[in-house]
Amino acid sequence: MPAAPKPETLAAFEQAKGFMPTREGLALHAAATEAAALGLPLLEVGTYCGRSTILLADAARETGVTAITIDHHRGSEEQQPGWDYHDPDTIDPELGRMDTLPTFRRTLHKAGLEDHVVAIVGRSPQIAAFWRTPLGLVFIDGGHTDEHATADYEGWAPHIAEGGLLLIHDVFPDPEDEFTGQAPYRIYLQALESGAFTEVSATDSLRVLRRTRAGI
Numbered sequence: 312m313p314a315a316p317k318p319e320t321l322a323a324f325e326q327a328k329g330f331m332p333t334r335e336g337l338a339l340h341a342a343a344t345e346a347a348a349l350g351l352p353l354l355e356v357g358t359y360c361g362r363s364t365i366l367l368a369d370a371a372r373e374t375g376v377t378a379i380t381i382d383h384h385r386g387s388e389e390q391q392p393g394w395d396y397h398d399p400d401t402i403d404p405e406l407g408r409m410d411t412l413p414t415f416r417r418t419l420h421k422a423g424l425e426d427h428v429v430a431i432v433g434r435s436p437q438i439a440a441f442w443r444t445p446l447g448l449v450f451i452d453g454g455h456t457d458e459h460a461t462a463d464y465e466g467w468a469p470h471i472a473e474g475g476l477l478l479i480h481d482v483f484p485d486p487e488d489e490f491t492g493q494a495p496y497r498i499y500l501q502a503l504e505s506g507a508f509t510e511v512s513a514t515d516s517l518r519v520l521r522r523t524r525a526g527i
């Protein structure tokens with residue numbers, strides 16, 4: 312049986328603002344619990360309001376590792392005003408710009424998971440450029456343009472330890488199915504073609520790959 316979150320954690324996840332459906336969330340949690348056995352941090356690119364972070368944090372708490380989550384909190388292209396995924400409640404009224412950090416902090420506090428998460432506010436490639444710590448899991452759910460998805464893959468995949476997991480969200484092989492572009496699908500292909508990663512599972516648009524040799 313794959314590891315499952317406690318009912319109260321699942322309820323907090325389902326109540327949280329965000330984009331991850333429950334089926335994918337359960338697959339994320341199971342993968343995070345498995346990867347945490349390596350004793351290394353679990354890292355997410357794309358915090359938004361903390362929905363998926365709750366599940367990484369729960370897996371981290373249960374296994375004694377730390378979840379790290381990265382976001383500049385200004386939203387992706389498709390979340391800006393006028394776009395399909397925009398939520399007006401994410402606008403900072405003083406600045407008139409998106410700021411998902413306050414909601415993220417409230418979400419994590421209410422779920423009782425603050426102690427298990429280190430949140431880094433900034434641009435993913437800028438943080439990856441100075442990162443030196445091996446990771447048990449990298450979950451890519453940041454910007455969905457080719458520029459951002461490729462930078463996330465090339466910036467973070469090198470830090471995944473042997474046996475660690477690479478998770479990619481919003482992988483849509485059929486262009487008819489996608490709403491935010493196929494860049495995540497292209498980095499998924501890049502990972503497989505590198506020969507460094509092997510597919511473990513697919514749950515709807517979530518892909519789980521394992522590092523089986525060095526490289527990206």
Ligand SMILES: C[S@@+](CC[C@H](N)C(=O)[O-])C[C@H]1O[C@@H](n2cnc3c(N)ncnc32)[C@H](O)[C@@H]1O
Nearest residue numbers: 329330357359363382383386387434435453454
């Ligand atoms: C699809 S949302 C993440 C959804 C979240 N994982 C959930 O479960 O609800 C993508 C997030 O990535 C962030 N983002 C986009 N490009 C980024 C970048 N280059 N660096 C840091 N964060 C980025 C956006 O601000 C946005 O909050």
